[in-house]
Amino acid sequence: MLIENEFRVTAPVDEVWDYMQDLPGLAPCLPGAELTDDLGDGTYQGKVITRLGPVKLGFTGTARMVEADEAARRIAIHAVGSEDKGKGTADMTVTATLVPASGGATTVKVTQDLQVSGAAAQYGRGMISDVSSVLMKSFAECISYNIDAGRGGGTATMTRTAKPASGLGIGLSAAVMALKRVIRRFFGPSTRP
Template identity: 90%
Template sequence: MLIENEFRVTAPVDEVWEYLLDLPGLAPCLPGAELTDDLGDGTYRGRVVTRLGPVKLGFTGTAKIIDADEAARRIAIHAAGSEDKGKGTADMTVTATLVPAAGGATTVEVTQDLQVSGAAAQYGRGMISDVSSVLLRSFAECISHNIAAGRGGGTATVTRTAKPAGGLSIGLAAALMALKRVIRRFFGPSTRP
């Protein structure tokens, strides 16, 4: 499935670009993610743990930057893994394009080409897309904070443990997004002639 999103970082394009090129620095910004081993050649082994309601999903796999076009300010990261318990898999290529925004900020346009099987697949495209949006919002806040802290001479990385991405808060935010979508569908402007 293809999921498109965007988020805003309160830092200039050049600073955001440099930050995105550092996979070990990025991992703590994604709730529930941690890198566990540097395999060389820019490939890292890691884990992602998330909780959706009563279901806790843990994946172990690898991540690597597969394309970094500095002129176009576009980066692609490939991550693949399998469930720690169960037979599910996840394979994702994330492409991020950086665009200058007003006030010296940066808009990051994100395309996720995601293939999932097993327990994660039963949630469907809508829920996966909504959860992805919630996680990206948290990711953007973390990046903004880390870049600002690095400029001010503070600690450049927000410390997060690899605890599961919060099921209740993510679930509620995703459910609210789904409800808004339904309300727009029924009460939004009609597209009939």
């Protein structure tokens, strides 16, 4: 499934580009993600843990930057993993394109090409897309915070890292997004001729 998101970072495109080149520094900004080992050649082992309602999903796998096109300001990261408990798998390529925005900010357009099996696949495209949007918002806030802290002479110990993904917070936010979508479908302007 293809999921598209867009978020804004309150920093110039050059600073965001430099920050996003550092996969070990970038990973903690994704709620529930942690890199556990540097396997060399730009490949990292890691895990992602998230809760969605009563279900806790944990994946262990690898991540590697497969593209860093400075001229196009495009980065692609490929991650693949399997469930710690269960037979599910996840295979994802995340492509982020950075575009200068007004006020010296940066718009980051993200495309996630995601294939999941097992328990995660049971949630369906709508719920996975909504959860992805919630996670991207937290990701953007973390990047902005860390870039700002770096400008002020902050060190890694002062830099905020994202909290592990909380099932209640993500679930509520995703449910609100789904409800808004349903309301727009039923009460929005008609598209019939």
